[in-house]
Amino acid sequence: MISKVKDCFNASNEEFSDWNWQYRHRITTVEELEKLIPLSEPEKEDIRKALEVFPMAISPYYASLIDPEDPGCPIRMQAVPLLAELQKSSWELEDPLCEDSDSPSEESCITHRYPDRVLFLISNRCGMYCRHCTRKRRVGNREYDYSEKVIREGIEYVREHPEVRDVLLSGGDALLVSDERLDWLLRELFDIPHVEIVRIGTRAPVTLPQRITPELCEILGKYPSVWLNTHFNHPKEITPEAKKAMNMLSRAGIPLGNQSVLLRGVNDCPTIIKKLCHELLRIKTRPYYLYQCDLSFGLEHFRTSVARGIEIIEMLRGHTSGLAVPTFVVDAPGGGGKIPVGPNYLISNSDNGVTLRNYEGVICMYSEPAEYSAVCPQKCSICDKHPGLKSDTGLAKLYDEENDIISLEPEGLERKLRF
Structure with missing residues (x-):
């Protein structure tokens, strides 16, 4: 298939290996797509209808992984629109994780949900528009990198909040910004004394592995604690090109993790997930999270039951090494954050x-x-200097003897308002 894609674009090997060429030549129309995979007239009409709402963009590289003879190809399902994306259920939401609500302002690139870390959006661009994307409200309709003004405001937010020790750069795709912009941003963040680590969220190694260049690895490797989480969903995505990209990152000293999404018809099978996790470990990438698919608009056809995810974890735990078992999480609607669920x-x-x-x-x-009796060893001075470690958030309040709290109750509890 890769030869067919190269011929279709009349691309040389050098061009096909250039991530900028890949980005400029993403497949965005039905006419371009049907040159690569057979499409019936009803299929073409369905795709056109879906594109009126959610755009399509597939890198030539990722398109080359599609099995043109298999309508249920897991690569195709993640890349090619379906009419099912227009079927909206009553429980689906534009912003199911309430990321916008946890931002300082509508224009901000910061989401601050957890006590010690923030999400920092830096680009609205992607190498491919994943059909299961939870940020369809932001990604696809207009492509841009966040302005320097907005980025500087995000940096200042981190600087003004000393509780923030962990910054997650995301988007879109955090690696779709230029090397120069990324280098500058990392330097600014690590100049803030209380920033301990910076994580990068990217699907580039999966959909645009050409983006992982020696120059990029040199930039990432020179900072003290940069971590990278990527997003492989199926073993077919771990190609020689993807392996090369991940090996370059690991040789640069970047710790690597993977966050998969459980997708109906793509990977909702214990055997597939087990093989994926084993293949990830072979490229020095820790299976980190397995996400239940979010309640975003148009994703009902991708979602599985939560019970299926628990069953998959049951089939992994003990049957393979603990390193190969991700944490299965539901990212709670309404901004509740990641809730781990699994076998009891x-x-x-x-x-x-x-x-x-x-x-x-x-x-x-x-x-x-x-x-x-639960007594901090040697009356730990760390806890005395940092009381927030013990009692400032959620359930921790119940475990702190200094708090006179025996229960946590939501505001407006009906029985409290009866009399």
């Missing part, structure tokens, strides 16, 4: 011990110590 291995507990089961169904008793 705790059967019961008592004063004497806990009853547990393992992946084989073996049940055992783990004895608790005869005498134990």
